[in-house]
Amino acid sequence: QLQLAESGGGLVQPGGSLELSCVASGRNLEWLGVAWFRQAPGKEREGISCISYSDRNTVYSDSVKGRFTISRDNAETTVYLQMNNLKTEDTAVYYCAADNYYCSDATLNRDWSYWGQGAQVTVSS
Numbered sequence: 001q002l003q004l005a006e007s008g009g010g011l012v013q014p015g016g017s018l019e020l021s022c023v024a025s026g027r028n029l030e031w032l033g034v035a036w037f038r039q040a041p042g043k044e045r046e047g048i049s050c051i052s053y054s055d056r057n058t059v060y061s062d063s064v065k066g067r068f069t070i071s072r073d074n075a076e077t078t079v080y081l082q083m084n085n086l087k088t089e090d091t092a093v094y095y096c097a098a099d100n101y102y103c104s105d106a107t108l109n110r111d112w113s114y115w116g117q118g119a120q121v122t123v124s125s
Contacts, residue, residue: 047108
């Protein structure tokens, strides 16, 4: 059974950077698409990025495009989310998710089978 665990969250000033990691256990991420979601207090969960297994195709929401970069390691154990030029509105709990999907714009709206427990990211001066 696949389990996911996020790490790397924390407090950062506006304009700063953080890198989140999503580490798989129980099995690796081979054949699975992996996505990042976030949920801010009082707001709905938002899908922000996705990376496919086969060709490393990536998708980003408009809210993070140009600032965030998703990647995955060749060992298929970890997916990363590099977050640059962070803004106060990026404050949220960040979750990774995995499923047997190829990433496209519509994929972030699908139901995902495997989820991590979440990591808090706070952007504040």
